[in-house]
Amino acid sequence: MAVNLKDNQQAEILQVTIALSIVADIAIVLRLISRKLKGSYALDDILAVIGLVISWGCLGLGIYMVKIGVGKHTQLSSPKDQENFFKALMAYEIVYFATLSATKLSILTFYTRLFPTRSFKIAVKIMTAVVISWFIATTLVSIFSCKPVRAFWTHEPGSTCIVSEHFYIANAVPNIITDAIILALPIHMVWKLHTSKWERVALTFIFLLGSFVVVASIIRLSQLHQVASADFMWGFNNTVIWSSVEPSVAVISSCLPTMRPVAEFILPRQWLSRSRSYKGSSQLRSYTHGTAEFVPKSSQVDEIDRMDRMDAENRRLNSYWTADTYSSNAVPLNAVGKSRYNSTTKGPSADSQDIHVETNINVSASSIIDSYLKANGFADISFDIDTPFESKYPEEISALRTAVLDANTELSDLLLGPKEIFVEYQYNYFVCMRALYQYKIPNAFPVGQEATFAEIASKTNCGEVVVRRILRYAITNRIFKEVRKGVVAHTATSKALVEDEKFRDYVGMRCEEMWQAELNTIPAMLKWPDSQDPAETGFSLANNSSDTMYRIMGQDPARAQRFSNAMAFRLTGPSLQLKYLVEGGPWQSLPSGGTVIDIGGSHGHAMVAIAEKFPSLKFIVQDLPATIAARRPIPEKYNEYISFVEHDFFTPQPIKNADVYLFRWIFHNWADIHCIRILKNLVPALGPNSKVVVSEICLPEPNTMDARQERKLRAMDVAMMTLQNAQERDKDEWISLFKRADERFSFAGVTQPEGSDLAVIVFTWNETEN
């Protein structure tokens, strides 16, 4: 065939390779923004960035090759250029293998976060090993394909080289096969799930792009023989184009599934909502995938952030768009959310979605149990007496654990149905617990031994029949076990009732005090309608008193001690840990030597936790004289930073201009009128840089949180009603409360640390307002 030496394909090469590289760059940037919106980067993001950076090497070498004559006929190039071409070709091959390998590893790592089932993880591990081996093998063969190595570019006589076409086929075929397998790996998991039309379209698009990578590798393979042709500088045109198409498209398709947060930012919300039957899902979704950390002003976290964080246990698993929709561990929450709406509109759904939910709960549960066993060095998970009271779950599994618990709760609600859910509720649980507590049944025989009902009855002065009935009910709740008919032994829970005084006092407080208050709450409301007085509560009525809970209990040292122990037990719970306040508060932004005042700070434990991390600050704990007098000493090293002073927060704040006035678990004890009084007493002390930090529950918008967690927070709200005529508050109520106290308070944001019941709500003080 006649050759026209004027033919020139260089512009085409440059246009295609540069354009694709730019699109890949944009894809990575969008991915990183999406991940930032989610809160953190993961290994797959790092690998994707590494893949991109290496792909710039491909682009650079491609441009260099064009510069030395690729895309024009070989006759036009000098021998030096031809030699340089082969040098560049070797480098190009290695960089190309590295780009593809990094991108594949990114995709595989991403998969493991989506589908953390054991079998899937094994498949991914095998593929990871294959990809790494392929990279090492092809790189070595590229370098040593000629003997001596330089013969690859010198073609010197006497040298030997492997047949390049064979090598290209030998590296391209496994590459294509691994591409196809990696693409096919999640299909089984993905397609068994129900998704909306939009998501099916998006998913299909992602898979089409993925398939295009395979197609690109095949086309590239078909072009590779040109490198061995006489007019290789001309023939390499197609190879270089397809060699850049393949990694660029791989990078783009690997990023696409992670881009939902950016899409949500840009696209109308309804485009992304799940399905019609899932009414309200867009709201849930917007919270689920909201713009966490995409915070306009440093510490300001808006409502979407807050909800995003509240749903973080879910999202830590569902860190990606597809994870949310398609991952096995994410499914329970979303599928359950969907079912929740079905249940409110048409009763519980028992469609196949629920079956997926159950399947996925089981899959996830087995991962949790595996991790738990490994972390604790146990052979089995159980309520046996050797089980430690505080179950240790590895950090990375705690999100999955919460997801399964949430999903299980919803699933069982749905399966029970609208009426049975009421019947199923354990109304008599406190009868049983109170009997165990009152008669000290757990102490009737030693842990590790057995006892008959009759023996327990004689030790506890409780009738044998009652003992048997109470215990058989308790046993259904895993408190004690019946090892043989009529003979019981301890479980971990009954052992905790014997050995853990604070837990026992919490149980006592719950069934002796709070239960009574609950029973009397509606009568109290009828007696004192709309009361905000803490002395007109269910608790007051239950005690036949017109005094407050604190004063009633303060009159009886034993009750006061039990209350204090019960609170101490609750405060050590995982969702009330102080680390959340340390991580979620504005401490970092305070000036060195800045002052933090913990109002109603009790023993100063919150200040100790913050001082540990921020020793440059000064801390003052204020509380009532009795509390300050009875306080437990803090570790000596903190005496330098933390001081204690008496102060009643219903009187004017004596310390002016502090940087932070902290209220942790204070306002929820008081109805609005009292909180407003507390705040008004603070106002004269506030300076232009003062912040008021509130560490309290921030109730979610209804139906934006998993039912189990929302149930827990709303139960707390009702508990505050029964005990103090007080309440938990949502964001709007917090803002309204502060504004009613003084218009000059400015809401600066709310942060909901992952795993915490308490949010951190910040108000600043604007002296000039009004």
Ligand SMILES: C[S@@+](CC[C@H](N)C(=O)[O-])C[C@H]1O[C@@H](n2cnc3c(N)ncnc32)[C@H](O)[C@@H]1O
């Ligand atoms: C629920 S505890 C919270 C304690 C601590 N802030 C925490 O987060 O653990 C309420 C605290 O408010 C204190 N308190 C109650 N009334 C007070 C008052 N009028 N002035 C100052 N402190 C008060 C109590 O002594 C108690 O330490």
